[in-house]
Amino acid sequence: xxxxxxxxxxxxxxxxxxxxxxxxxxxxxxxxxxxxxxxxxxxxxxxxxxxxxxxxxxxxxxxxxxxxxxxxxxxxxxxxxxxxxxxxxxxxxxxxxxxxxxxxxxxxxxxxxxxxxxxxxxxxxxxxxxxxxxxxxxxxxxxxxxxxxxxxxxxxxxxxxxxxxxxxxxxxxxxxxxxxxxxxxxxxxxxxxxxxxxxxxxxxxxxxxxxxxxxxxxxxxxxxxxxxxxxxxxxxxxxxxxxxxxxxxxxxxxxxxxxxxxxxxxxxxxxxxxxxxxxxxxxxxxxxxxxxxxxxxxxxxxxxxxxxxxxxxxxxxxxxxxxxxxxxxxxxxxxxxxxxxxxxxxxxxxxxxxxxxxxxxxxxxxxxxxxxxxxxxxxxxxxxxxxxxxxxxxxxxxxxxxxxxxxxxxxxxxxxxxxxxxxxxxxxxxxxxxxxxxxxxxxxxxxxxxxxxxxxxxxxxxxxxxxxxxxxxxxxxxxxxxxxxxxxxxxxxxxxxxxxxxxxxxxxxxxxxxxxxxxxxxxxxxxxxxxxxxxxxxxxxxxxxxxxxxxxxxxxxxxxxxxxxxxxxxxxxxxxxxxxxxxxxxxxxxxxxxxxxxxxxxxxxxxxxxxxxxxxxxxx
Amino acid sequence: xxxxxxxxxxxxxxxxxxxxxxxxxxxxxxxxxxxxxxxxxxxxxxxxxxxxxxxxxxxxxxxxxxxxxxxxxxxxxxxxxxxxxxxxxxxxxxxxxxxxxxxxxxxxxxxxxxxxxxxxxxxxxxxxxxxxxxxxxxxxxxxxxxxxxxxxxxxxxxxxxxxxxxxxxxxxxxxxxxxxxxxxxxxxxxxxxxxx
Numbered sequence: 148x149x150x151x152x153x154x155x156x157x158x159x160x161x162x163x164x165x166x167x168x169x170x171x172x173x174x175x176x177x178x179x180x181x182x183x184x185x186x187x188x189x190x191x192x193x194x195x196x197x198x199x200x201x202x203x204x205x206x207x208x209x210x211x212x213x214x215x216x217x218x219x220x221x222x223x224x225x226x227x228x229x230x231x232x233x234x235x236x237x238x239x240x241x242x243x244x245x246x247x248x249x250x251x252x253x254x255x256x257x258x259x260x261x262x263x264x265x266x267x268x269x270x271x272x273x274x275x276x277x278x279x280x281x282x283x284x285x286x287x288x289x290x291x292x293x294x295x296x297x298x299x300x301x302x303x304x305x306x307x308x309x310x311x312x313x314x315x316x317x318x319x320x321x322x323x324x325x326x327x328x329x330x331x332x333x334x335x336x337x338x339x340x341x342x343x344x345x346x347x348x349x350x351x352x353x354x355x356x357x358x359x360x361x362x363x364x365x366x367x368x369x370x371x372x373x374x375x376x377x378x379x380x381x382x383x384x385x386x387x388x389x390x391x392x393x394x395x396x397x398x399x400x401x402x403x404x405x406x407x408x409x410x411x412x413x414x415x416x417x418x419x420x421x422x423x424x425x426x427x428x429x430x431x432x433x434x435x436x437x438x439x440x441x442x443x444x445x446x447x448x449x450x451x452x453x454x455x456x457x458x459x460x461x462x463x464x465x466x467x468x469x470x471x472x473x474x475x476x477x478x479x480x481x482x483x484x485x486x487x488x489x490x491x492x493x494x495x496x497x498x499x500x501x502x503x504x505x506x507x508x509x510x511x512x513x514x515x516x517x518x519x520x521x522x523x524x525x526x527x528x529x530x531x532x533x534x535x536x537x538x539x540x541x542x543x544x545x546x547x548x549x550x551x552x553x554x555x556x557x558x559x560x561x562x563x564x565x566x567x568x569x570x571x572x573x574x575x576x577x578x579x580x581x582x583x584x585x586x587x588x589x590x591x592x593x594x595x596x597x598x599x600x601x602x603x604x605x606x607x608x609x610x611x612x613x614x615x616x617x618x619x620x621x622x623x624x625x626x627x628x629x630x631x632x633x634x635x636x637x638x639x640x641x642x643x644x645x646x647x648x649x650x651x652x653x654x655x656x657x658x659x660x661x662x663x664x665x666x667x668x669x670x671x672x673x674x675x676x677x678x679x680x681x682x683x684x685x686x687x688x689x690x691x692x693x694x695x696x697x698x699x700x701x702x703x704x705x706x707x708x709x710x711x712x713x714x715x716x717x718x719x720x721x722x723x724x725x726x727x728x729x730x731x732x733x734x735x736x737x738x739x740x741x742x743x744x745x746x747x748x749x750x751x752x753x754x755x756x757x758x759x760x761x762x763x764x765x766x767x
Numbered sequence: 768x769x770x771x772x773x774x775x776x777x778x779x780x781x782x783x784x785x786x787x788x789x790x791x792x793x794x795x796x797x798x799x800x801x802x803x804x805x806x807x808x809x810x811x812x813x814x815x816x817x818x819x820x821x822x823x824x825x826x827x828x829x830x831x832x833x834x835x836x837x838x839x840x841x842x843x844x845x846x847x848x849x850x851x852x853x854x855x856x857x858x859x860x861x862x863x864x865x866x867x868x869x870x871x872x873x874x875x876x877x878x879x880x881x882x883x884x885x886x887x888x889x890x891x892x893x894x895x896x897x898x899x900x901x902x903x904x905x906x907x908x909x910x911x912x913x914x915x916x917x918x919x920x921x922x923x924x925x926x927x928x929x930x931x932x933x934x935x936x937x938x939x940x941x942x943x944x945x946x947x948x949x950x951x952x953x954x955x956x957x958x959x960x961x962x963x
Contacts, residue, residue, distance in 0.1 A: 151794045151802075257805055282801075310828040314803035315787075317794050393827035480829045503832035503851030507887040510879045511847040514777075514868045519811045561869060699811070722873055729869040731812045746811075 150320045154282045154311040155180030158221070158249050161289030163323035165245070168216035169194040171204035173601065174630035175223030176258035177309040178251035182221055183631070192326035197633050200571070200601040201226035205233045205248070212246035212302070213340070214331035217293055221249045224263040225570065229602070231268060237302055238272040239351040240339050241358060243332060245293035246302040248274075251312045254443040255478040258309065262476065264444040269304050269421040273355045275362040276304040276421040277371070278389035282316035288418070291369065298365055301358040306420070308390050308443065310478060363422040372424045376413045376434050383491045384435030386428065388417040388448045391441035391479045398484025405496045407488055423451045432461045439487040440467035443479045466490050515559040520732040521698030521707075521748025524553060526669030527622050528562040529727060529752065530693075531591065533672065534679035540588060546581045550574040550594040550603070553629045553697075554622045557593065561729035571598050575606025579615045589683040591618045596652060597627035597635035604655070610688045611659050618682045618689045622669075623652055624697040632700050656690045663689040670695055672755040698748045709749025710765045715739040717761035727756040768930050771830045774817040775849040776841035777866050778806060781914035785839060786817045788918060791939045792931050793821050803828035812866060814845055821930060837925055838893070841917060842866050844879050847887060855892030858925045862898045862917045896924060896963050904957040911954030915940065919958015933959060 152160065158181045162170060172182045174197060185195040194211075198204035201222040208218035222230060227250050234248065250265045269276035277292055279285040289305055296303040334340070342348050366372065387395055395416075399409045415431050417424050431438060432455060440449040449467040456465060466472050472490055473483060482501040489496040518525050535545045542564060549555045549565035550573065557565035567577060578592035594603045599621050610617060627633040636650040656664045663685050667675045675693065682689040701708070718739035725733045725740065730753060732746035739761070754762045772789070776782035783804045793800035804817040818830045832851045840846030841862045853859055863881060870876035881897075888895045898920055903910050922933050937952060944951045 149794070151790060151800070309805075310803060313805065314801060314828040315790055316801050317799070390827060393825075394829075396825045397823075397827065478829060480827060481831045481834070499833075501831040501833055503853065504887060504891045505832075505851045507847040507850035507891075510844075510883055510887065512844040512868055512871055512878045513876060514812075514814055514845070516813050517869070725869060725872055731866075731869075733872070734867070735872055 148320055149317050151315050151317050152282065152320065153180050153313055153315050154285045154307050155313070156184045157282045157286035157318055158289050158305070158307070159184045160318070160320050161286040162219045162247070163190075163193065164321055165290045165293040166217055166324035166326050167193055167219050167293070168244070168326055169208060169211040170219045170221065171196050171198045171207045172221030173198055173201045173204055173226055174627050174633040175226050175251075176630055177253060177307075177312040178221050178223045178226075178249065179630045179633070180313065181249060183633070197627070197635065199636055201230040202233050205230040205237070208246060209233070209237050209242065212242040212244040213334065214244065215329065216244040216327060216331065218244065219247050219249060224250060224252045224265045225260050227265055227268055229571065234268075234302070235272050236342060238274050239342070239348070239355055241301040241354065242296065243300065243334065245296035247289065247292045247296055247305055248302055249289075249305050249307070251307050251309065252444070253309045255309070262444055264447065265306055266420050266447050267445065270447075273359045274302055274304050274421065275299070275359065275366070275419065276306055278306050278418055278420050279311065280390050280393045280416075280418065282311060282314060283318045284418075285311060286318045286320070288371075291371070295362060295365055299358040299361045301355070301362075303362075306389070308478075311390060359422050366419045366422070367426070371418045372427055373416045374414070374427050374430060377411050379411065380434055381436045382411045382413065383437050383439060383488065384413040384415070384431045385439045385441065385487070386415045386417065386431060386448060386452060388420060388442040391443060391483070392416045394479065394481045394484050397481040398488065401481055401500070402485050402488045402494065402496060405489070405494050407492065407494060417448060420447070423448075425451070425455060428452055428455045429459055432456055432459050432463075435463065437464045437466065437491045439491045440465065441479060441483060441487060445475060464491070516556060517559055517729055517731070518553065518556045519699060520730050520746040521702070521750045522553070523624055523669040523693065523695035523698065523750070524556065524622050525728055525730065526672060526675065526695070526750065526752045527620060527693040528557045528564050530667075530669065530672055530675035530679055531620065532562065532564055533676040534683060537676060537680045538589070538683060544588050545591065546578070546586060546588070547591045547593060548574040548577040548581070550598045552595040552598050552627070553624070554593050554595040554598070561726060565593060570602075572602025572606050575603055575610060575619065578617045579606075579610055579613070582615050582617055589618060590616070591620060591683070593620045593622060595628070596621065596623040596625065596637045599652065600636045600650070607688070608659060611661060614687055616686050618679070618691065620679070620691045620693060621652060623692055623694045626697045626700050628697045628700070632697065653692055656692065661688050661690050663687065664692070666692045666694055668695060669693040670750045670752060672752060698750065702748060707747070707749045707767060709751055710744075710767050711742055711747055711749060711751065711753060712763050712765050713739055713742055714761045714763060717759045719759065721759070723758065724753045724756045724762060728753050769822040770836045770927065770930050771821070771834055772819040772837045772839060772927075773830055773835040773849050773852040774819070774839045775845045776815055777845055778813050778815050779811040780841045780864065781912060782839070782841045783815060783817055785914050785918050786819050788936065788939050788943065789819055789931060791943065792935045795939060796935055798822055798930065799824045801826060801828055814848065816848065837921070837927060839917065839921060841913065843881065843884060846884055847879060850887050850891050853888070853891050853893040857893050858896050859888045859891075859893040860896045860898070860917065860921055860925065862900065862913055864900050864913065896920065898961075898963055902961065904954070906950045906953045911950060911957065915951050915954035916958040919955040920961055920963060923959035923961070924963060
């Protein structure tokens with residue numbers, strides 16, 4: 148049946164078509180949609196979970212694969228960094244059932260964080276990596292990935308980029324394959340599943356290298372890397388990897404009016420990044436006068452081409468990033484194809500063919516991302532600001548480390564409160580470093596609930612063990628929110644599809660030996676300021692749990708919690724409410740502030756900012 | 768027929784829904800469609816963009832600058848972010864809603880005037896189809912969803928109608944929005960007949 152689905156959904160449907168027994172992962176744009184779509188399917192024979200972090204997700208998936216069943220583990224590039232400690236050891240050990248790791252990279256950093264090129268992880272772990280260049284191909288290739296994993300008995304990467312993971316195309320989706328009900332294997336083999344000693348580890352390393360060689364043979368036989376040669380020897384040879392190859396046809400068409408003839412051009416489309424397609428590259432070098440390499444981010448394939456060129460005594464030109472023609476930053480498109488062709492064939496193609504009127508961009512109003520109307524984090528940010536002021540300090544004197552997720556939005560106006568964003572859980576370690584460096588003013592760490600479970604707990608334990616003077620504010624909105632409301636261990640009764648038990652942060656904190664612990668309601672500013680300012684003055688580790696459900700999610704389930712009315716005669720348009728809260732439900736009327744009833748959640752935070760009683764809470 | 772559309776707006780306006788409906792109509796009529804919505808880290812009110820590439824099986828998701836056969840923008844300032852992508856001679860559809868960032872409301876930051884947008888659209892050689900939000904029709908005393916109204920204007924007034932037929936759009940609206948079908952169809956049909 149033909150379906151309009153995203154690349155993430157293609158991975159999900161493809162894995163079901165491959166009879167996958169378990170799918171695990173941690174949310175992260177642009178990879179999130181795969182597990183989200185599977186959870187919506189209410190699957191009987193396939194276990195699907197949001198794990199506490201990517202490392203645990205990979206370990207769960209590995210256990211399934213070591214028991215002889217098929218498992219898929221999904222993550223964004225940052226998550227791969229977390230999982231890699233486990234992954235390198237699993238790569239050494241290999242697997243029984245197929246184990247596929249789906250990682251999504253983000254050239255152009257559309258979703259923030261970094262332009263990490265995860266292809267290098269495949270090189271480091273000597274693992275095969277497949278890179279589909281379209282949604283439809285992602286659906287097909289995930290099945291090949293499982294087969295390949297079982298043939299070589301080792302884990303296999305499949306990598307998408309944002310532009311495929313999040314884009315929709317029509318795919319012929321076949322029904323899921325039956326999931327194997329075979330009894331799980333229990334293989335006791337310390338030579339394979341432990342790393343005890345040099346002999347075991349080096350033997351496993353030897354096996355790992357052999358597995359990658361074997362993968363190369365399977366890939367060669369499958370023909371997924373495709374070469375097409377021009378009739379006449381010489382001319383331009385284009386080597387395109389992953390999504391870059393999706394723009395070739397469009398580029399050929401755009402270059403045709405300027406004298407480009409595709410029949411005189413050879414191409415090598417690389418869909419298996421690792422192992423390196425050495426024999427195909429050698430054929431290209433033997434056939435072509437000039438080589439154009441098209442790949443996003445790092446010049447990984449390009450360096451391999453240089454190596455083969457050196458070995459084969461090639462004396463033609465190689466066009467790519469290493470000669471400065473292309474950038475290592477951002478996404479590729481048709482413009483790189485055309486520019487490469489023009490450079491390689493010395494065609495005169497106007498520079499401005501794909502250069503629009505960009506001066507218009509300078510006129511656009513800055514739109515810093517901020518918290519939604521009704522977001523509980525707004526109350527927490529305001530309460531921290533007020534607590535700092537109450538203690539006679541300025542924001543510029545109080546270090547507030549930040550973490551990953553919606554809680555980072557405190558960095559932007561109107562709060563300008565949070566100083567740093569590094570990685571999951573880093574707020575805690577960084578805060579301790581500032582204290583160790585001798586910062587005398589109070590140091591505050593801020594973190595969300597999902598991030599706390601993911602990687603915050605070790606940092607907190609370290610602070611307790613070493614008795615560091617810091618205040619941790621856990622902003623618990625009960626969901627992994629920024630990636631689109633996924634359940635985490637603290638989400639109350641979140642997952643009705645699987646068995647699920649809520650893990651309560653309010654019970655974890657006291658068990659760690661933390662003497663000063665409060666729970667606050669971030670919609671109650673005055674009370675929250677009292678608690679936070681008190682915490683900031685006490686020695687040792689203090690934890691404030693600011694707990695209130697994400698307004699978007701709560702509204703979906705139970706509707707708004709209140710209504711705020713503007714008392715027009717009291718309002719003198721001082722804009723204090725807008726200045727302090729930055730709430731998007733406000734707009735300016737001619738004589739008073741206005742509240743958009745479609746946006747207002749009724750949190751009441753603005754009421755406490757008004758000194759003229761112009762905003763009042765009404766029951767609903 | 769190849770036809771590329773670039774969308775720009777803010778989260779919460781339903782602009783991505785326009786793209787989804789058009790992609791579904793294309794799929795329903797066996798026209799190849801690639802739709803790439805991009806929300807970035809946007810919460811409600813943040814910049815969103817999307818790209819729809821119709822009529823080509825073998826094509827990447829990103830439209831190059833000067834490559835879009837149409838721009839659909841639903842926020843005055845954010846429409847500027849689509850200007851580099853419009854092809855000379857193409858339709859630049861702007862629903863002139865204004866979502867002022869806080870700094871603008873506080874008088875601390877400038878906001879582009881409609882005349883400035885017009886000037887930039889003209890510099891890009893495109894044809895502005897301006898939809899005044901004040902003309903948004905009402906259904907049973909409530910303003911209709913602007914996105915379906917805008918979709919109506921597009922099908923009623925731009926070259927896209929050569930590729931996408933109005934009855935197919937209505938079919939998808941009916942199958943997609945099972946609740947409030949009447950109000951949604953009204954919003955769409957009002958758009959198809961309005962003169963901009």
